[in-house]
Amino acid sequence: MPETFEPYIVGFLCNWCGYAGADLAGTSRIQYPPNVRAIRLMCSGRVDPTFILTALKRGADGVLVVGCHPGDCHYISGNLRTERRVALLKRMLSDLGLDDRRVRLEWISASEGERFAAVVKEFVEEVRALGPNPIEGNTNET
């Protein structure tokens, strides 16, 4: 693995918690690595597992899904659906020859800017250790 490998991560952030938490990290000027490309959705429950699979198929080294803490979901229970879907998807990943640690689901509230930064930092390091996405045709290998 070349030493310069920088993981390229796609993030699906719910509007009310994950995205707002990321905004708060910004407002609080908490620095974290610039490896995530964020896509804002209204609810983490909107995350169709095919979104994650597509991102991985197209070469993302990791996928981060962020929703509200259980019980805090803006849509009452959307995040609980995500929890099940991601758990199931993770079980499929190994069949596809991918390490399931490449997909990560986190609960981060709108007031947890610091936690958002910490999660990104940790995930980037975890994916860095896993190396580039081994999927065929991946262009992220530097």
Added chain:
Amino acid sequence: MSTLENFWRKSDLTSEPKMGVYICHCGTNIAGVIDVEALRAYTESLPNVVVAKTYTYMCSEPGQQLIRKDIREKKLNRVIVAACTPSLHEPTFRKVLEEESLSPYLFEMANIREQNTWVHMQTPKEALELAKDQVRIALARAEKLEELHPKEVKIGRNALIIGGGIAGISSALDLANAGFNVYLVEKSPTIGGRMAQLDKTFPTMDCSSCILTPKMVEAGRHPNIKLITYAEVKDVQGYVGNFKVKVLKKPRYVDEKKCTGCDECSKVCPVEVPDEFNVGLSWRKAIYIPFPQAVPPAYVLDDKNCLGLTPLACAKCKEVCDPEAISYDQYPTEINLEVDTIIVASGYEPYNPIVDEEYNYGVYQNVLTALEMERMLNAAGPTSGRVVRPSDLKEPKRIVYVQCVGSRNERRNVYCSRICCMYAAKQARQLKEKHPDMEVYVFYIDVRAFGKGFEEFYEKTCREYGVQFIRGRIAEIYEDPETKNLTVKAEDTLLGRPVELDVDIVVLSVGIVPGQDTKEIQNVLKIPVGADGFFLEAHPKLRPVDTTVDGIFVCGTSAGPKDIPDTVSQARAAASGATALMATGKYVIQPYFASVDEPLCGGCGICVPLCPFNAITLEEKVAKINEAVCKGCGVCTAACPATAIKANHFTDEQIFSQIESALSR
């Protein structure tokens, strides 16, 4: 993956997207980290970009003018602004599009400030690369945006208010005075709530019932307010402008209209139970009036404590009731209401310190809560305003207040209850007014005297009344088993030395915890509750009384600890929010709802139980979504095996386009 690829091929824009991209310097917030000109140059190289500009402050009027001019002259049909978070200025720029007769939904923001330059200050090179990706992803989404049409629904003039404390009463009066019909539902036999139990209010020392009871009376006889006391909301279906509410009214056994409040029934009642209004410090009968100024001014028979109604065991009260107001043949009744807006004002509970072993509340007789002290201070209270030691009914010489009981504590509640510092100072002052020789000590962590006139009040309490505030937490309280005197051990953290005091009464300044019914109301209304257990506002700063459900508002202590002025402000704000919805007779719903492509729907029904808002029904094997109920979360869209459900403004097409773009570097 084949269905997805078909999806992309299906996309065929009738007119070529013409995109205008505007990159904000935000002073040096953005331009001080990344080279905005380099970003602009990159943006110009992307397909469909007609114009790309940078400007110091895009949100300023000249910045907005720049966009307006380009929409007109360059015939833009998509606008992308790379600046701050959309939660700040998306509405500003959407308005710009609207003013130029362009659908406001053809707008997209790239968040290159909060989620880029503010968090990647040390890596400007990488930050620029990220900004390029962010703009490219925003363009990919913008390309697939659709003109959406907000839906208009009719809205009537009826409001439901849950909770008849000072919050509910204040909301009800504002709405009723504005000409709306109000149903005020209160679970106890009278309105008035917690404020009715208070003796005086800080910092003005107003007598609480003197300022509350006129409001209660006004609410009770207002032609536009229908009081439904001794009742609970059991079910709510529908949506803003069309809520169907089921209220369960408990039997009172006393006709509210016939009862004259003569008290004859109570005199003959043989049953005595602890009086809730006096927090158990006195007794009441099984047939009783909660307090003399109760509204409605009628007695109530507490059937849990009555000797027996079926079969009738005593019936003494009925015998003495001249106006024949008492009837034992009453049953719970269900009341069905149709309302357009709902205000939740369900209040709080005082923290119960029985779980904190260090205070021995409930074990040592002379350890009280502040609410118990409040009742004792009240002339209409259990001791007619005399403060006594519960153990021997003697007058105390020394009293200690313990602050932050149940608040600001990792083991209990982390939040500050916001009222305890001030009510402790207030009670201490009242004690000193009655007994200038009494010694009053207050052990605190910090004194939070933040409201209007609070600091002055606190200062005066220390200086002129001689109440001693000592910074430090109480470590232990001991009781002398003979005398029931208490010994308090603490550390004065300012002087750094231990303090030991022999006192007569310890008063626990208990905090505010969510009301017992919060969970039930949450389930009935489907509105979220925060980590602290209080109802969650839609935005803590800008939408403090809205909930995430349109047409439902929260106010007062049900939404978090607060004092009376803040509670009344919120209550009136909630009334104003409800008024704003109902005044025009129509209401516009954001078009983020989901819609079903009916020919694609196989009628499997997977989506129906998934919807947190019960917005989906299966009609003739096709899913139907009630657009007014749908909140646009997209849970159903993500689950539909036939991709028949479209989440407007967050469509599969838009999201796949973003993913694709993110990974096409």
